[in-house]
Amino acid sequence: MAVPEDLSYTRSHEWVRREGDVAMVGITHYAQEQLGEVVYVELPEVGQQVEQGSELGTLESVKAVSEFYAPVTGEVVGINEDLADEPDLVNQDPYGGGWLVKIRVDGVDESALMDAAAYEAFIAAESH
Amino acid sequence: MRRRALRDEPLIFERNPGRGPRGGYLLPESGIAPVAPEEALPADQLREALPEMPALGELEVVQHFHRLSQMNFAVDEGLYPLGSCTMKYNPRICEVTSRLPGFVDLHPLQPEWQVQGALRLMWEMERALAQITGMPAVTLQPAAGAHGELTGMLMIRAALEARGDAREVVLVPDSAHGTNPASATFAGYRSVEIASGPDGTVDLAELDRLMDERVAAIMLTVPNTLGVFEHRIVEIAELVHSRGGFIYMDGANLNAFAGRALPGAMGADALHINLHKTFSTPHGGGGPGAGPVAVSEALVPHLPVPRVVREGDGFRMLWEDGRSIGPMRGFYANFLILVRALTFIRGMGDEGLREMSEVAVLYANLVRQRLAGAYHLEYDAPTMHEVVFDDSLQQEHGVSNVDIAKRLLDLGFHPPTMSFPLIVHGALMIEPTESPAPEEVEAFCEAMLRIAREAETDPEVLKAAPRETPVGRVDEVQAARNLVLRWRAEEAWPAGVPTRS
Numbered sequence: 001m002a003v004p005e006d007l008s009y010t011r012s013h014e015w016v017r018r019e020g021d022v023a024m025v026g027i028t029h030y031a032q033e034q035l036g037e038v039v040y041v042e043l044p045e046v047g048q049q050v051e052q053g054s055e056l057g058t059l060e061s062v063k064a065v066s067e068f069y070a071p072v073t074g075e076v077v078g079i080n081e082d083l084a085d086e087p088d089l090v091n092q093d094p095y096g097g098g099w100l101v102k103i104r105v106d107g108v109d110e111s112a113l114m115d116a117a118a119y120e121a122f123i124a125a126e127s128h
Numbered sequence: 129m130r131r132r133a134l135r136d137e138p139l140i141f142e143r144n145p146g147r148g149p150r151g152g153y154l155l156p157e158s159g160i161a162p163v164a165p166e167e168a169l170p171a172d173q174l175r176e177a178l179p180e181m182p183a184l185g186e187l188e189v190v191q192h193f194h195r196l197s198q199m200n201f202a203v204d205e206g207l208y209p210l211g212s213c214t215m216k217y218n219p220r221i222c223e224v225t226s227r228l229p230g231f232v233d234l235h236p237l238q239p240e241w242q243v244q245g246a247l248r249l250m251w252e253m254e255r256a257l258a259q260i261t262g263m264p265a266v267t268l269q270p271a272a273g274a275h276g277e278l279t280g281m282l283m284i285r286a287a288l289e290a291r292g293d294a295r296e297v298v299l300v301p302d303s304a305h306g307t308n309p310a311s312a313t314f315a316g317y318r319s320v321e322i323a324s325g326p327d328g329t330v331d332l333a334e335l336d337r338l339m340d341e342r343v344a345a346i347m348l349t350v351p352n353t354l355g356v357f358e359h360r361i362v363e364i365a366e367l368v369h370s371r372g373g374f375i376y377m378d379g380a381n382l383n384a385f386a387g388r389a390l391p392g393a394m395g396a397d398a399l400h401i402n403l404h405k406t407f408s409t410p411h412g413g414g415g416p417g418a419g420p421v422a423v424s425e426a427l428v429p430h431l432p433v434p435r436v437v438r439e440g441d442g443f444r445m446l447w448e449d450g451r452s453i454g455p456m457r458g459f460y461a462n463f464l465i466l467v468r469a470l471t472f473i474r475g476m477g478d479e480g481l482r483e484m485s486e487v488a489v490l491y492a493n494l495v496r497q498r499l500a501g502a503y504h505l506e507y508d509a510p511t512m513h514e515v516v517f518d519d520s521l522q523q524e525h526g527v528s529n530v531d532i533a534k535r536l537l538d539l540g541f542h543p544p545t546m547s548f549p550l551i552v553h554g555a556l557m558i559e560p561t562e563s564p565a566p567e568e569v570e571a572f573c574e575a576m577l578r579i580a581r582e583a584e585t586d587p588e589v590l591k592a593a594p595r596e597t598p599v600g601r602v603d604e605v606q607a608a609r610n611l612v613l614r615w616r617a618e619e620a621w622p623a624g625v626p627t628r629s
Contacts, residue, residue, distance in 0.1 A: 039608035063547040
């Protein structure tokens with residue numbers, strides 16, 4: 001369950017769930033574990049244009065402040081309003097209630113994305 | 129080490145809540161007849177109630193702050209190996225010189241002929257920093273390291289614009305100080321991250337790929353935040369310069385090689401110097417800082433004004449210079465910090481400064497040798513002034529870098545920097561500096577080795593730490609998620625938030 005089969009992944013530890021032309025984005029179970037307990041989430045504004053690989057927002061934990069990045073190019077069409085009051089959803093349910101942003105996809109460089117198996121190998125190499 | 133906090137210390141506003149008539153002074157009669165406030169002030173500026181200032185006797189105030197200070201850890205107390213921050217001892221002689229009446233009683237609007245000594249001190253400080261960095265000129269204006277970064281980036285922007293070359297990108301390694309991308313953004317650039325190679329230094333092939341005509345500069349920390357020297361710095365500088373870019377060097381770690389190597393010879397165009405790190409001025413404490421910037425010939429025309437210039441035997445302030453980026457702050461600099469730093473530089477002398485960097489590097493390597501095996505070293509490159517371990521060996525026993533840090537408090541040491549740099553998971557970044565005696569460094573290593581053993585045999589001791597401090601382990605998550613700020617004792621504590629008890 002730590003790396004769901006049906007999602008795509010980035011090297012910066014975001015996951016993407018594509019349904020039609022909308023991509024839902026969050027950070028992975030591994031990423032939230034590394035980050036520690038999230039205390040504040042800064043999200044982009046709806047309507048904002050984002051480019052694949054550019055900064056999408058920040059996650060603040062007691063350890064550190066980290067950026068997360070857009071895994072696709074497009075327009076932000078939704079943000080997870082629940083995170084304002086319950087940032088720990090990112091820890092509790094990273095692939096569900098802890099989603100971050102929805103983007104209407106204009107373009108995507110598939111070579112920058114990994115499937116579940118490739119991502120698992122990637123984090124295994126990163127964490128030894 | 130139990131600190132003296134056997135009873136709870138209330139906020140200063142919680143003492144004498146009725147504001148009964150207590151105080152630490154009696155003002156003498158002024159000899160001037162009192163004026164009723166309503167006669168002297170417009171009605172909308174009159175207050176209806178007195179401000180809620182604490183009303184306390186002198187002894188109460190002294191005891192309050194003394195007790196708080198005893199609950200804290202300080203450089204004057206023991207090893208404070210907070211990596212990246214460089215917590216050196218602040219020599220007392222620097223406090224003596226910076227309190228000389230001829231410095232303390234100056235007014236910034238005094239005419240130049242009355243303050244020749246102060247101007248000369250600034251001029252000599254500029255010369256000293258120019259010599260130490262191997263760069264032709266220095267501005268003393270910036271009030272802190274990050275302010276120095278912004279000053280440097282604005283000078284780079286001015287130099288590019290002067291040649292009609294608008295660029296938009298600044299490259300920043302993934303091991304950089306967080307202030308670097310922030311300063312680049314403030315200067316109007318977009319920062320692009322450049323990945324570290326396997327040895328923790330900049331990947332030249334990646335730099336070659338990213339370095340095009342859109343790139344204004346690369347911001348490099350030397351040695352970097354892993355305590356690793358960018359050993360290809362000259363090649364990096366040649367590549368960046370050949371494509372019209374500038375080298376911004378973050379001099380936060382100058383203390384690792386001051387007196388031994390010259391940033392000017394490495395190709396730096398702008399370099400800020402954190403006086404509180406390399407030259408041992410006090411950190412924070414409510415006081416001002418200073419982040420002078422040394423520049424290459426290409427940036428000299430764009431230095432901020434005012435600048436001290438020498439004319440014959442005298443000194444004056446240069447207030448206008450056509451291509452200057454202008455003033456970066458009010459008046460001249462945080463002058464008394466400069467007095468302290470120049471005292472340190474002159475007190476150490478050339479040989480002393482060289483020895484300073486050598487001992488700092490020696491101690492970091494001593495820690496590295498003593499702790500190798502007990503703690504995991506992610507990057508195996510030679511260590512300069514600080515060494516970055518991680519908690520991966522302890523994680524096997526469920527112990528994290530936080531537990532290690534808290535346990536160190538019980539054993540009488542300040543913890544190292546944790547979870548930075550971000551590219552090392554569970555980082556423990558240790559910087560002994562040159563200040564401590566060898567026995568103190570050894571005692572710290574013993575404490576770290578003891579903790580490594582405890583992680584294997586008795587991890588619960590670490591999970592429960594600290595137990596010897598006046599305040600035990602605080603709930604950092606609750607504190608961050610549910611921030612309660614208050615200064616009135618009578619304000620109700622919000623439901624669900626634990627009280628002090």
